[in-house]
Amino acid sequence: MQQMEQIVASLREEGFRITPQRMAIVDYLLKTEDHPSAELIHKVIRKKYPMVSLSTVYKTLELLKEKKLVNEMDVEGEARFDAHTDEHINLVCMNCGKIDDVDEDSLKDIQVKAARKSKYLILKSSFELSGYCSDCKSKFQA
């Protein structure tokens, strides 16, 4: 995700209004390393800005997705949002729900190769590994 100023400028330029709700959501996403759900974003933001509704969170996330400022991923039927929009691997802990990022240079090559082989026009990619994180895995090994 880019910096706040650029985001604000580009949204305003396209005729979108800069509301406190949108600022709060973008600000949170810019600062977190987390991959929060809509619900969590709502909860966190309410502490500082109590006047943000869940529907506004959803609508803002939709806008940010369209502007390619966040990616949406699905973890067990719940959408999780990722402000880290470069190609990378998301590691999902099936116990605590945490998601960690791992960079891997070859992902872009793989994507290009797959596009060639399949003749698809590729617009989005998602590389996801699930299991147990270092904290949780001890609990699941006999």
Added chain:
Amino acid sequence: MQQMEQIVASLREEGFRITPQRMAIVDYLLKTEDHPSAELIHKVIRKKYPMVSLSTVYKTLELLKEKKLVNEMDVEGEARFDAHTDEHINLVCMNCGKIDDVDEDSLKDIQVKAARKSKYLILKSSFELSGYCSDCKSKFQA
């Protein structure tokens, strides 16, 4: 996915009952190259075996997932089932909903590397590219 006989044998061995419903679902998944939703599986199977309910389809898919005979993936809020359980790339057409497979040898290496870097115990992987298939992409290029 393995062959029908092995699947039947291993389910029976573990005390699961072999019902016509389960046979029909496994049979369909074995034969299709498709990545069907629960609803589609239900519709297709009903033609041959009208006495299969949607809840049974869901429960059977749950069982097959636990036995690692199918993978579940999510496409726009709907679960899609993949009987091709080796590591591969799924290409999702955002227009017609079709999913194509592309093999890529380096996926396993990437997975191993990511596991080492992150200290995760990895149990599942999903490599997904979305865009427009060769049939659909012409409609989306000005």
Added chain:
DNA sequence: TTCCTTATTGATAATAATTCCTAATTAATA
């Protein structure tokens, strides 16, 4: 084959994340 036990099924109700709807609010501009 017939009978028993209990896993499985089918039908429907419940759940939960997301989307839809609309009157009230407010950002942007002059």
Added chain:
DNA sequence: TATTAATTAGGAATTATTATCAATAAGGAA
């Protein structure tokens, strides 16, 4: 400050999936 169209809040609607449970039938024993 007044105007106006975009946005918001909050609740209703939607929809895929899960839960519930009485009826059924698979598999084993006699």
